[in-house]
Amino acid sequence: MLYIILNFFPRIIYAYTHGSPVLGADFQTCLTELKNGTYGDKGGADNNGQVVAVSNATAISYSVCKRVCGTRQEPFEWIAFSQKFSSWLLPWLALVPQLPFGANNKLENLESVILAVGSPTLAAYSLALTALNGRWIRRRFDCYHYPNSQKAAQLLINLQQAPLRVVTENGLFASLVVLPQNDAWWKEIVIQLDYTHSWSVSTITSLVWVIVAFCFTTTNSFTGKQADFIGSDNGQSVSSVWLWLLPIVIGWLQISPKCDYDRLHRAIRCANLKAFIATPTGKPESLGTPAVSLRSHEDDGLYRDKQCTAPIYNYARLFSSAKVAEEMANMFSAASTRWNKYIPVDRDAWRQSEDGIRPNKANRTGTRSQVEAYCAPVRQLRDNQWKLGVCSRAFMASIFALGLQWGTTGSAILVSFLTPTRGLGCRSGSYVIYGVLSTIVWLLLVFSNALDYHLKNTENGHTQFKWIVHAVPVFFRRCGKIIALVNSVWIVLTCLFQFSNFYDQCYCNSSVLSLGSTRAYNVITLLPADIVFLRLLYIGGLGLSVGVALIYAIFMSILIDPIKEDR
Template identity: 30%
Template sequence: MLLAQPSDCSNAAVNFSQCLADVQLYANETQDTSSLRFNNGSLVPVQSIFNATAMTIGACYSQCGTGQESFDWQTFSQDFGAWLLPFLALISQLPFGAKYQPDNLMSAVLTVGSPALAGYSLFLTLLNTRWINKRFSRIDYPTRRVRKTVVRVLSSLQQVPLRIRPGEAAVFESLVILPANDKWWTMFDDSLNYTHTWSIASATSIIWVVVAYLLTVADSLSNVADSINSTGQGTGSVWLWLLPIVVGWLVLSPKCAYSRITHAYDRANEYIAVVAQAKRNPTRPNPGLIVEPEDEDLSSPDEARTPPVFNYSRALSWSRSVYIASLFYDAAWSRAKDNQTVDGSDWNRGNSADVPDEHRRGNRGQIIDYCQPKSNINIDKIRWAPGVFKHMIVASLVTLALQWGTTGAAVLTVWFTPTTELGCRSLAYLIYGALSTVAWFLLVSSSVLAHYARRSFTTTTLVVPPARTGGSSQEHSQTSFRRAFPTNGSADASDGPAYASDGPPDALHPANDSHIGNAQERLQVEMTNFQHRNAFADVERYLTPSSSRQDVSVNFGEGDSLELRPLVSQVHDASSGASDSVAGTSHDPANVQKQPAMAISHCLRWAGQTLASINAVFVITISVFQYANVFDRCYCNSSVFSRGSQAFDVIVFLSADVAQVQGAWIGGFVLAFGCSGIFVGLLYLLGDSLPA
């Protein structure tokens, strides 16, 4: 039953205590108590009209209107400064370092908009770092000191789109084998030896957040009845995930400053040694290990963004690259343990456990052969590194526990605050957690699809100008293609490289030029069989020992050098009759079939980033609304979402209500702080096996 004289201040500031008094007076006049309730929702008898502590939502609308309680600047400023401002300031302690400032901004937005994504990237980085340390722990080639240096370098490159490219050019193989390149690894490691770790500023920010949070919680628990609907207890819990994220990145100290990484890479490349007469192309300073691949070699733009929140997009490609590198080091270490030298000379280790430098020298063919992985390698692992999905699942479970531990604590805090159950505040926190989780799922799914749709493993090859071969460019293209796909039983699959007896060991035998005459025939045979070949067959052929391989047959003069370029899945275009010889567009039917997956990946990435951006604005907005009494209105205070037409608004809080609220707030605090503490504890527990 509506009141006789409904209020006309539907959008004006509301005094709920006065509204309840008016409803009680009207009920006393009419002896109708249908608009009054006790705090548990029970009806009020006529003799207890003035003991009523709540009113129905209909009476609230009719007497109070739809407006909010008056804005209180003092309450707003205190709550904003105590609950939200410390966390906003803590965002500055996140690792950034992108090449472009908009990427740094997007990094902060993604972190705030999707704590699940931030925690996932953090914990996955930790697991990957442990994995590479364990992967190389049994490999001491060439020395234990160099092995530790290699692990530190590769681990530090999780914030860049790392590409490992072994191949005929033997650039990466030279990094593995040649003793002169020990300095390359050491120089790279020394240049990367900067830390985004604990400082006075970061420690002060974290201490400020912790102390402010604890003091504010203690103060709110001692004054529960004061501003119970505008307190920031819930918002403090929903933001608490930021504390373990910042601490975690300080513990891991990711190398994410783009300028410093590229400077370290360029500086190290000044000392790189490449076997044979292969000259480094200035535009591609080290095609064997690349930290800045071409745009077309990126699965998504996020791969090139160095802030570590984007590690979700690089984890699969980084794991694959590191796994490939470990295969080459493991192969070299296995041969060294069998007392095999690179050039086939007698082994003379002496009393040292290190591999002597004189046993690590040879020509290109010998170096390629020495570190070739075993022929029984499971080629599926070339695209998906072993254990990578296990790491993704573990990281997902841990970060979802953090996300929903803090979000659940915020929901718990307001759920048991009268009027209990689901209202505007608790629903807002649930929406924030749900959008964060959905954004994380979309972005991680996009990274998996993008990695799946990427073209196959890329190698480096020798590119010989037509003038040096004495043939046409078409002949050179055919010869390069034949080298990309050696045919069993052909001269390309002979028992080893043939070198001129009177020339330098790395000079290629002129007699091999006789093979070029049959290049067209072999090319046609290869094209006939290509359609039935597995997409990974090219990788398998490359990974076979080089005893079944030969260098391209060329003639060059004394002092000449060969340019090194990447060989990207060279595949013949059957419709045009031409082959893409060098870094060309792949027409692999398998790649064509994967194009829809790449398109879906882009859509998921855009959707995930958009959702996270909206969610970042949303969580700040609901925090401000909480302090500004925007939620303190009839609709939000009555828990309409769960109670429906039976909703009511509690105005007077009894001692039992205060005790219930205190218990809920303490429970929310324990849940949020406990989940955050467990997350940090896991970081330190698992961090004991990280590279030194």
């Protein structure tokens, strides 16, 4: 980082203020002098790295390149840098603010941005997990024919971004399920949550800008000069590595997550004013302790992620949200089963309604013990059943996330790797680092969440080491976030380096990382066959990244189903 500050940015400032490029390497001049015999008869190579006479050379060996061209980069040119930056990178950076945030402070919102940019794998995983959980909740509640069952499904889907807490003791939630007086509570909570983080003028403008800029710059890169293909500096790989952002933004807009922290709290508080609880006498009373609420802050480093309402943290609520949904589903299942058998809550005779269509609300009244019994499971369900479902959804979300990450980043790596000089160099190596670190961040955070849930639900006999055991998930979480911060800075710097000719030096252009210093060579002049190959390569890389992003977006659209009305 210190090297960048002392070497890279002064070059930009100098070029901008003086209006001229900073002195640096001139590879074309070096090749011309080599072919003229200025540096002897050694060091010439063709574009495949084979040694040839210097008079026929189109490439220079790495050792000779360092000696005759030096170790500095090609001159920095402000005009070229600004054009490439504004065309290839700036539209993507402008699209980042369209990701949903909604945390209760600016630092958490900034952290969610860093996590998304530093780990597209985590961003894609949380989105896929949200869509899969929503589909599971819809299917779970679809078979219930009890009043407000679909509103309960809508509540669970809308509050995936919140630390939902449901109290089942003392008949609290059972009263919400059974009592007809609480129909107003269900109606109120649905109304309060009926707002969208969806399409707006700014969002549509950002999306259109990105798509149009992507189409124009890509088209121009295929119709430009042949020299633009040298060094893979035309921005194809940059667009590929950022293309994951487009389906992520579109996917969240389709889901329209409810992630405004303050608004969610207000919605639940307002609804709880209309809630009633069954009493031992059978006369409902106003609810004192809320049956549904958002968990307050706990002294737990890992819990901060669960409490943060930014949707990227949905990975941290995987088990807790599924457990709450399963508890609610089991109670509605029990009530629906008895309701379909025409069993009233008070165990009296079933009462017919006056119009013969709508059920008589008197069948849903009773004492607290009767209400609790009405929601008690008809048969004992295995605790591992819902956990198995959680694991299967997490596995599917992982496939989607890794596919999007490595489909887009892999395309950038492929384009940079196969551009002469072929091999692992500074450009392709930078993208490899970005993809690997992104995957590591995802692994650390997901593993920390799973480990935290396991430790909190498993008896630990070594109580004296309990604090150490529970500190491990927090350690993994913090490591993941630090790596995400480094990776987000890294990918932006990588793009800046590519546009500023920072990578256009003997070491980077010679693919020393894979070929080694003795076999490395720097391709300077591209042949017509190379140009044809590069055009096909860029088309293939573009097709790979766009195809993967499109497949991810299509699957997310298929997984998002509308909520059904209560029957």
